[in-house]
Every structure is written in structure tokens, then in C-alpha cells.
Amino acid sequence: MNPKQIACFVLMALIGIIVYVAQIVHQKVTAMRQEAEDAESAATTAESERSTAEIKTAVIKTETEELRRFLRSWLPAVDKIQTQQEVKQTIELSLREGGITLIRQNKDEPKSSNTNKVIPKSVLTTLTIEDEYAKVLNWFGDIERRLPLARMKAVQVTGGSTARQLKLDVTFETPIFDLKAVAPAKPAAKPNDKEKKS
Amino acid sequence: MTDYLCHDFKTPRTDAARRLPSTFRFIPIIFYVAIVGSAYMMTMDYFAFQKAKRQKMEADERKSRIEGERDSLNSEFAELEAESKKAEAVAQWMEGARNIQPIVVKLARAVAAETRLGTLSLERDEDVAANIALSLKVSGTNATTEVINIENALGQLQYRSLSPQQTKTEDDIEYRSTLVRSAQ
Numbered sequence: 001m002n003p004k005q006i007a008c009f010v011l012m013a014l015i016g017i018i019v020y021v022a023q024i025v026h027q028k029v030t031a032m033r034q035e036a037e038d039a040e041s042a043a044t045t046a047e048s049e050r051s052t053a054e055i056k057t058a059v060i061k062t063e064t065e066e067l068r069r070f071l072r073s074w075l076p077a078v079d080k081i082q083t084q085q086e087v088k089q090t091i092e093l094s095l096r097e098g099g100i101t102l103i104r105q106n107k108d109e110p111k112s113s114n115t116n117k118v119i120p121k122s123v124l125t126t127l128t129i130e131d132e133y134a135k136v137l138n139w140f141g142d143i144e145r146r147l148p149l150a151r152m153k154a155v156q157v158t159g160g161s162t163a164r165q166l167k168l169d170v171t172f173e174t175p176i177f178d179l180k181a182v183a184p185a186k187p188a189a190k191p192n193d194k195e196k197k198s
Numbered sequence: 199m200t201d202y203l204c205h206d207f208k209t210p211r212t213d214a215a216r217r218l219p220s221t222f223r224f225i226p227i228i229f230y231v232a233i234v235g236s237a238y239m240m241t242m243d244y245f246a247f248q249k250a251k252r253q254k255m256e257a258d259e260r261k262s263r264i265e266g267e268r269d270s271l272n273s274e275f276a277e278l279e280a281e282s283k284k285a286e287a288v289a290q291w292m293e294g295a296r297n298i299q300p301i302v303v304k305l306a307r308a309v310a311a312e313t314r315l316g317t318l319s320l321e322r323d324e325d326v327a328a329n330i331a332l333s334l335k336v337s338g339t340n341a342t343t344e345v346i347n348i349e350n351a352l353g354q355l356q357y358r359s360l361s362p363q364q365t366k367t368e369d370d371i372e373y374r375s376t377l378v379r380s381a382q
Contacts, residue, residue: 004218011225015232022236022243029243032250039257046264053271060275064282071285078288118287137306141299151295151327157302157318175291179284184276 077148078177087123087174098139104128117181123174130160130167150174294327308351313338330377341371356380
């Protein structure tokens with residue numbers, strides 16, 4: 001090969017290298033543009049998801065407003081009674097304050113439920129009292145006021161030993177709510193996050 | 199300098215190597231074109247790269263901001279859902295825990311003084327706690343009228359008697375029914 005040929009080959013090689021480098025740079029730019037487009041698209045998707053989440057939140061907020069207000073109004077009552085001891089004390093206090101004659105010793109039975117997470121425990125109370133008509137009915141109203149969550153399961157009113165007296169057999173169940181058992185559901189992990197982790 | 203010497207310098211000499219084909223003259227032109235073209239392309243690519251990088255960064259920032267808002271909304275949604283579930287559980291319980299004392303008082307007041315109200319029993323249904331099985335015994339001459347009064351009194355408390363049954367024996371009436379809370 002003569003020097004002219006060598007020079008030509010060198011030039012051709014340089015042209016090749018320049019074109020190759022330019023192509024590599026262009027590819028990188030194209031890749032960056034693609035990444036920018038992908039990022040833009042991901043941002044648009046996120047925006048759409050945010051809008052959906054906003055609508056869903058607004059809808060549930062409106063739909064459950066009354067229900068949540070109901071819960072808020074009952075929360076003090078729920079928080080007030082959290083143990084069997086508190087139920088017992090409330091009953092004893094009510095009987096003492098009402099000056100009620102207790103015929104049969106009240107029976108407090110704790111009751112557990114595996115199926116109901118919100119009410120895992122409840123206290124079943126059975127009472128038999130006998131006193132004046134007004135006192136008995138007032139006490140009955142008072143215990144329902146003091147234990148507003150209590151469910152009167154069975155009530156039997158019969159005449160007492162005297163004409164003015166009334167005998168009341170009552171069985172009621174006081175729930176011990178565990179509202180913490182209902183925890184907010186964690187949002188599902190995005191597929192992209194999983195990919196990143198793996 | 200003499201003419202001879204000048205002539206001597208200009209003496210044509212034979213090529214050391216063979217001439218290249220004429221088409222090879224384009225190689226340097228192509229080389230310069232390649233340099234200029236590449237310089238142009240790379241400059242354009244550089245600016246495009248910077249622009250794309252900026253766009254990507256902005257989009258990523260926007261995405262992370264929006265995702266933060268979305269996650270916050272999703273958390274709020276989950277909390278609202280959990281709260282409504284709790285409320286539903288409490289409401290479900292409370293539906294079967296309505297006060298019974300007003301019923302007892304209303305029934306006692308519904309009957310006239312000369313009529314005797316015998317055993318009064320109220321029992322909640324095991325399956326549907328909101329329903330109450332009522333059983334009572336009315337004694338007196340106007341027992342039939344008193345039963346109607348009792349039903350009216352229960353109506354005032356938003357309860358209606360479901361499948362009421364009456365067993366009459368002389369002046370006594372044994373009344374049984376299931377009290378169902380009327381929809382408000």
C-alpha cells in the first residue's frame with residue numbers, strides 16, 4: 001500500500017469512527033428522550049390515579065358521613081366500658097344509687113367471640129330485682145342510660161310480693177368493643193415497586 | 199538563481215506510487231462533511247439531551263409529588279373505610295340494643311288502672327336482635343280494648359306487631375307478638 005492509500009484508509013477509518021460516535025450519542029439522546037416520554041407518561045398515569053383516588057375519597061367521605069358521625073357520637077360510650085370490671089361497677093353503682101333491692105346476685109359472665117373482631121368479648125349479666133313500681137322502672141331506664149351499648153336480651157316483669165311492688169328479671173349483654181381491630185387496609189404495592197425491589 | 203537551476207527544480211519526476219482512482223478524491227470531502235455533520239448533529243443532540251434530561255427530571259418530580267398526594271388520598275380512603283366499618287359494626291350492634299324500658303313504661307301506661315297487666319316478657323330474637331318477642335297477660339273486663347291500646351302505644355314507639363296472637367280465657371287475654379321496628 002502506498003501512503004496515499006494509507007491516508008485514504010485512515011480518513012475512511014476516521015469517518016467511520018466519527019459516524020459511529022455520532023450514532024452512539026444520538027442513540028443516547030433517543031434513549032433519554034424515551035425515558036423523558038416514559039416519565040411524562042408515568043406522571044400522567046399517576047395524575048389519573050390521583051384523580052381516581054380523590055374521587056373515591058370524596059365519594060366515601062360523603063357516603064359515610066352520617067355513619068361516621070354516628071360512630072363519633074357513640075365513641076365516648078364505647079371508650080367508657082372497656083373491661084368486665086367497669087360493667088360490674090356501673091351496675092353496682094346504679095343499684096346503690098337507685099336504692100334497689102336485689103333479690104338474686106347478679107351474674108357476670110364473660111363471653112368471647114372469635115368470629116366478631118370488633119366485639120371480641122361481652123359481659124352477660126343476669127339480675128333479679130324487686131322494689132316499688134316506679135323505682136324498678138326508673139332503675140331500668142337508668143341502667144340503659146349508664147350502659148347504652150348493653151343489649152337487653154330478656155326482660156320479664158311480674159308482680160312483686162306486695163301490690164305496689166314489681167319484680168324484674170333482666171338479662172343483658174354488654175359488649176366490650178375493640179375498635180382497633182379494624183385497621184385501615186394498606187394500599188396495594190404498585191407493580192413498578194416490586195420490579196424495583198427484585 | 200539561474201534558469202538552469204530553476205529548470206532543474208521543476209524537472210518532472212515520476213510518481214513514487216500509483217495514482218489513486220479519481221473517486222477517492224471524495225474521501226477528504228466526505229471526511230470534512232462527516233466532521234461538520236457530526237459536529238452539528240452532536241451539538242443538536244447535546245441540546246436535545248439536556249432538554250430531555252430536564253423534561254425527565256421535571257416529570258419525575260411531578261410524578262413523585264402526585265404519587266405522594268395519591269398515597270395520602272389512598273391512606274385517607276383506607277382510614278375512612280376502616281372508620282365506616284367500625285361504625286357499621288357499632289350500628290349493627292346498636293340496632294339490636296334499642297332501649298326496652300320505654301316499651302315497658304308505655305305498655306304499663308297504656309292499660310287502664312282497673313285492668314291488671316300480668317306477666318310481661320320481652321325477649322330479643324337470637325338471629326335478628328332488633329326484633330323483640332312480646333308476651334303479656336291482660337286481665338280485666340276491657341281486656342280486648344286494652345290489647346288494642348297496647349298495640350297503639352307500641353305504634354307510637356315506632357314498633358309494629360308482627361303476627362300477633364291472642365288467647366282469650368274468660369277475662370284474661372294472653373297476647374304474643376313480635377315487635378318489629380318500623381322504618382323511619
